[in-house]
Amino acid sequence: MEERQRPAGDRIATTWTPSQEEAKPTWGWMLQAVTGMLVLVLVTLHMIANHFVVKSGLRDFADVVAYLSNPVVVALEVLFLVVVTWHGLLGLRAVLFDFGFSRRTESWITRILWVVGVAIVAYGLWLTWVITSYH
Amino acid sequence: MSDQTADRSRVERPDEGASRRRRGVIGWADPRGRRLGGWAFILNRLTGLGILLYLFMHLVVLSLLARGPSAWDGFVSIALSPVFLSFDIVLIFGLLLHGLNGIRVTLVGFGLVVDRQKAIFVALMVVGALALIVAALRIIEVG
Amino acid sequence: MSAAIDSHRDTHATEGTGRPTRFRVFRYKQGDRAPHFDEFSVEVAEETTVLDALISIRNRQDPTLILRHSCYHASCGTCGLRVNDQEVMACVTKVADLKSAVVKVEPIANQTLVADLVTDMVDFYARFNAIGRSLIQNSDWLPEAGRPPGVETYRRFENCIECGLCLSACPIVASDPRYLGPAALAAAWRAIEEPRGLDPEAVLQLTDDAQGSWRCHAAFECSEACPANVDPAGKIMLVRRRLAADHLRSIFGGRHS
Numbered sequence: 001m002e003e004r005q006r007p008a009g010d011r012i013a014t015t016w017t018p019s020q021e022e023a024k025p026t027w028g029w030m031l032q033a034v035t036g037m038l039v040l041v042l043v044t045l046h047m048i049a050n051h052f053v054v055k056s057g058l059r060d061f062a063d064v065v066a067y068l069s070n071p072v073v074v075a076l077e078v079l080f081l082v083v084v085t086w087h088g089l090l091g092l093r094a095v096l097f098d099f100g101f102s103r104r105t106e107s108w109i110t111r112i113l114w115v116v117g118v119a120i121v122a123y124g125l126w127l128t129w130v131i132t133s134y135h
Numbered sequence: 136m137s138d139q140t141a142d143r144s145r146v147e148r149p150d151e152g153a154s155r156r157r158r159g160v161i162g163w164a165d166p167r168g169r170r171l172g173g174w175a176f177i178l179n180r181l182t183g184l185g186i187l188l189y190l191f192m193h194l195v196v197l198s199l200l201a202r203g204p205s206a207w208d209g210f211v212s213i214a215l216s217p218v219f220l221s222f223d224i225v226l227i228f229g230l231l232l233h234g235l236n237g238i239r240v241t242l243v244g245f246g247l248v249v250d251r252q253k254a255i256f257v258a259l260m261v262v263g264a265l266a267l268i269v270a271a272l273r274i275i276e277v278g
Numbered sequence: 279m280s281a282a283i284d285s286h287r288d289t290h291a292t293e294g295t296g297r298p299t300r301f302r303v304f305r306y307k308q309g310d311r312a313p314h315f316d317e318f319s320v321e322v323a324e325e326t327t328v329l330d331a332l333i334s335i336r337n338r339q340d341p342t343l344i345l346r347h348s349c350y351h352a353s354c355g356t357c358g359l360r361v362n363d364q365e366v367m368a369c370v371t372k373v374a375d376l377k378s379a380v381v382k383v384e385p386i387a388n389q390t391l392v393a394d395l396v397t398d399m400v401d402f403y404a405r406f407n408a409i410g411r412s413l414i415q416n417s418d419w420l421p422e423a424g425r426p427p428g429v430e431t432y433r434r435f436e437n438c439i440e441c442g443l444c445l446s447a448c449p450i451v452a453s454d455p456r457y458l459g460p461a462a463l464a465a466a467w468r469a470i471e472e473p474r475g476l477d478p479e480a481v482l483q484l485t486d487d488a489q490g491s492w493r494c495h496a497a498f499e500c501s502e503a504c505p506a507n508v509d510p511a512g513k514i515m516l517v518r519r520r521l522a523a524d525h526l527r528s529i530f531g532g533r534h535s
Contacts, residue, residue: 025492026525029518033241040234047270057277058211061204088187095180097488098163098453120194130201162388162452168363169449172498172511176449179495240496246519249512252498 028090035087042080049073068132081124089113175256179236182229189226220278227270231263296321299373301331303343304384307393315382316340322373328361328383329368332395344394352505355441359395360384365443365503386446388455401455402442405462409469409484410476437506438464444500444510450493457493458485460500460510466491467513470520482521491517 049067051057059067068074093113097106164177199206213219238259243252299322306313318339320331329347336343347357352367359368362382373381389397444460445451451459458466466485470478485491494514501511 024486024525025488025490026486026521029244029492030522033244036234036237036241040237043230043234051277052273056215057273058214060211061200061207064200064207084190088183088190091183092187095184098450100454100456123194127197127201134203163449165449165452168360168365168447170499170502172496172502173447173449176495176497243496243515244494244518245522246515246517249515252496 032087032090032094035083035090038083039080039087042076042083045076046080065131065134068128074128074132078121078124078128082121085117085120089117171253171256175236175239179233179240182233185229186226186233189229215278217278220274223274224267224271228267231266232260235259235263296323296326298322299331300380301335302380302382303332303335303395304382305343305394306391307342313391324372324374326373327369328359328366328371328373328376328381329357331373331381332368332383344392344396346396353439355439355506358386358441358443358446360386360446365447367441367443367505370505386442388445388448388451389442397442399440399442402440402445402461405458406440406465408458409462409466409481436468437508439506441505443503443505444508447499447503449497449499450495454489454493456489458487458490460494460514461508463491463494463517464508464510464513467517470517482517482524485517486521491521494518 050059054063068077090113093109096109101109163180166174166177169177196210199210236256236259239252239256242248242255248255298319301318301320302315303318304313305316318335320326320334322331329345329350332343332345333347336345345357347369348354349356350369352370355367357368359366360383361368361371362376362378365386368383383395385391385395385397389399390401392398438461440461442461444464448457448460450457463485466481469476469481491514494511496511496515498511501509504510
């Protein structure tokens, strides 16, 4: 007697064993929520500082140097860059993970996004240093 | 008897292409039949990806600051042109939609205020519309 | 065709008195290269439901139309369909209420298709198995229910009629069939709230997965589509609240729960 095909239900059920090695997605989700809230606050500050404070609506070079001469401003803008990059790349990761890649591909995506994120923040720090050391 | 067996195995393996009519990895983006919450989700994703794209462009443009005043100030004059400014309004719309809906997703996603989530969404979008008007007025003033 | 089995339902679509309405019905049979839509015209009366119209089509116009139904009052969960891109129970959806000259009828989405308007519900049921909740449960006979006249209150334990409309509406299931989905996660919450012999901790663990409750993006399409007031999205969020609280407590709180 020929072998019956396994019903579709078996296929679905076997992919739902909880994984032990992965960090619980709870933390990723909480991180997204926390960075999101921070971005909301910081982007509002960023918008006001850059588009409402200056009369022309956009800071020219001299305005930018003056703006970044304040260490509190620098700290806030760096923090802004860190959280917005984190939130954005974590969000991108969520969208990509909907594509149903293998677990191995998914860990590669995570690693690449980490590298991209660190590179972005490093770039931002470098740019800030260049501007603030301009004479 | 063997005919029946053959038929059964065909039923159990229906044509995957036909059976998944609107699927595929962008199935989430299918707008047909979507209600308010479904649209909130789709737009949240689209604005998120759009803002991320903008972030990359913004960071690249900022490198002009490293080239000194003439390079940056040249860019500033372009940035204050009407075409540019109208793109800014689109950006702000996206930011408001994503950020304010994000508040709802955060609250609801932790199991808070779930019963009133639709009303909260509408209220937040109203706040967003007002903020957008303020931003648009400022942009018009500047341009 | 001779008088069919459901001729008593067919009376809603009486010839000559109703309003002709176009029905575009999804058709697919095993071995077809691709599905297609067939058009039928049915005269509908004020009370005619989508199910009435489909049965009329099968009785009078095309006996090869395959559809599934049972109770006629949205309790069995069998006749779920996508009508004009919305998930509905066909037996209680009046054609007149659709306010459309053309009615598009498709099977529910995100399920394996068997033929025409019938999907294979095995995928759907397997999700319930995955959370360890047996599909067949003993119901408790409440003391209140034993009081005949002047019965004060009944408590319904399970609203879910397992119709699959929520899974059809969910945009995440649309992209990724690995997601547990609204029905099973709502059932998981019910099992956590009221174990009835199940281990709630084990169920909670299963929902804490990447394909579990964290996959939901708060679109709430499932709760909109649900014909039985299950509010799956709300239940998923309650699961997440519990998971978040447990995780935070494990970091900050004591070892007691």
